[in-house]
Amino acid sequence: MAKTKTFYKCTNCENTSPRWIGQCPNCQEWNSFVEKVESNLENNFLHNKTSINTEKLILKKLFDIKTETQDRMLSGYLEWDRVMGGGILPGSFIILTGDPGIGKSTLLLQVANKISSNKKVIYFSSEESLQQVKNRAQRLDIPENSNLLFSDQSNLEAIIQVALIEKPDILILDSIQNCSLSENSSVIPGTVGQLREAGFLLCKLAKENNIAILITGHITKEGHIAGPKVLEHIVDGVFYLQGEDKWQTRILRSVKNRFGTIQETGFFEMGTDGMQEVPDINRLILHEASENPGSALISSIEGSRPLLLELQSLCVTSKFGMPQRIITGIDPKRIILIAAILEKYLHIKFSSQDIFFKVSGGFKIKTTSCDLGIALSLLSSYFQKPLPEKSISIAEISLTGQIKPVNQIELQIGEAEKFGINKIFISKSQKLKSSSNTISFKNIYELIKLFPE
Template identity: 35%
Template sequence: MAKKSSYVCQSCGANYGKWSGQCTDCGEWNTLIEAPNIAMPHHRTAKSTSGSASTKVTNYAGAVSGVMSLDEVGVTLETRMPTGISEFDRVLGGGLVAGSVVLIGGDPGIGKSTILLQTAINMAAIDSLAGSALYITGEESLSQVAMRAKRLCLPTDRLRVLAETNVETICAALTSEQPAVAVIDSIQTLYTEAIQSAPGGVAQIRESAAMLTRFAKQTGTALFLVGHVTKEGSLAGPRVLEHMVDTVLYFEGESDSRFRMIRAVKNRFGAVNELGIFGMTDTGLKEVANPSAIFLSRYEKPIAGSVVMVSREGTRPLLVEVQALVDDSHGQSRRMALGLDYQRLAMLLAVMHRHGGIHTSGQDVYVNVVGGVKVMETGSDLAVLLACASSLRAKALPPRLAVFGEVGLSGEIRPVPNGQERLKEASKHGFTHAIIPKANAPKDQTMFGGIHVIAVDRLDDALAKAFELF
């Protein structure tokens, strides 16, 4: 059978019969690369058996399964294994699930290999999992891995290592070793002999990940896959890669910062958007016991343009400082947001003009979330507007004021989830006042350590009461 060339998008994996400058599926330019079409074998055969209500299907592993009612399916409790790092366990949803596949991405040098080497060594040292951790490297030599472990002062007597990039050889080694957990660094360096293309291509990444995922599900081995990221910060390779795995984790924060953050953007076994906070030390990544404290600045006197908001990341509240700078524009006005959605900032400024009586036309507006945290929720709306109003008026807000609430287009202050947990976190850190949505106001304020709760339902009311406090 003659082979016919096709063109595959290196961004999303879409196939085309001829080359074009732009991929119509994802919109990226110059990402189509020629790849030969390979006749794929028929993996599945279906047959019906007379007198039986179920249809027999042959799966990839060669086993025969039948169609059945959902209530006939047996359910077993998830077997979770501790990683030895409490913040990492939190991001994973309480520990590593047997047979799961975790994809972790981040900028070069941010700490992906470091935390996975720590995790593999920690899990190899657990008595119940003794000797059942395998670290597979495709980017570094074994001596480089040993040097990193020595630099981090980690014990290396129980961890098994392998330097290999061929997927078939890796699966054979995993079958022989039968580890409880394996780390593969990285998925972009792997290749399978079934695909005639260079490692790192869409076809190679997709097929390599599919083979490893099938192996993990059939054997119960938990896999960590390290993924490269593009200059935009997304995982390199086909988008289907994130759909194949059970959990997708992203490193956040700057590589030159002392703190690192891991966020779960997909998790079949835990909460999405869960955030783990780590500190980079000479001996590797260490969990931060009190993450709210690292994002709060301590000033000798109150300053304008700063307010503390109570965010919620995953399953826990987190105190972060929002700073704003509003200054006269010399030309076209600029709007810039770091750690927040830029489009939402522009919308909120329009709401503040219409329903708060404060306009920023002819002003440059810069908003920043201290510490490099990316706030994904709408509960930051009220804090952003109070910080902008404080900077514009050059009037400081009370230093012990905490704020949260969503702002609607008609100027109403909408409630946010888990309001009482947010108030408890603010009270625990010594805050004395809190401006919150009226729908989140507690019936009994004494349970929050005497914090004075100011409940508002309109933006103009929130602005007035905030500046009356100081």
């Protein structure tokens, strides 16, 4: 007989353990380990004399594989189409996720209406009734004679049958967490097992029938897609719609895209009549930027575009034993690190200061090219002196206090100069083709000259 061994596998991230444990150490999910039995395949072959049937297995060279050029389906929204990699590709499987109420359904409904003018689109709403969907469509000024087809069916088995009969170009499912696998299924909607099985079925439907499938999904409080990690692996694209309640700006960001670039961003503004594109987001940001002490402009590459952002800091003498660090929009450790570098080499006691720091507009940044801007913002607030007008910072700071060059500097400088910014702070070692508006620094000691007594 073939030898078997028992082990336990996490249903969320497929992490394995030789014994049952309550919380997965990999994905932190509770009660997700189930017992599995693994057979020794080598013994199966030796004792049962079985072999894989290779009669139907056909091997091909690249030369023999036929390909077809498929035109992407454009929505007419330039921001959406760019993030998608130039439009929606037939046969692709895409998930759009974000916080509740952020505008996922609104954006998908508007996109679906645009594409339905020349493509067949079916919109399945498992969260809202058809009357609620119509009310939303009326608020978005979608005409009643639109070619868009609707259904409030939430049974995935029935949805697949309709898709096989109707053969739409695009199928939209809002949302996957509210779908049941079948009428007789005992699996509760929204559970790990349901999401995994539904994901595999929809992926098979998309690939075998060349139907582009767009689904919406909920996220956890940590900001990840709710459900098993395998759902993120089988889809072709993962797109996040982000924003804050007090800001009307919405950011569509690609996290995974097999048919385009990742970290590409598109900007929309939520209004009473739905989502409106904001193609020139930098003009809007700079219009609201302040010139007070503590304010500094930086540039960050988001996908293929440079984004000009305002950093704001407030440094005050702490009245507590442990100084406060309240930071939003950027990794707090980054601010603490830059403050420590300034204290080490410039002997400014940021360790006795409360530091309040934010990225204006509710944006979030991860790039290290904002280091110089962070340092100048902190120094500006500390000395209570504003930075020079129409200035921007684009450079990284090393642990030794050196100002380091960054990538794609020409693109960022060009975008800044387009808006009349004529003082661009960069690294002295940065290689440039030509620019008369740059001011270079070798190390942080030279930053003090921007704040004369």
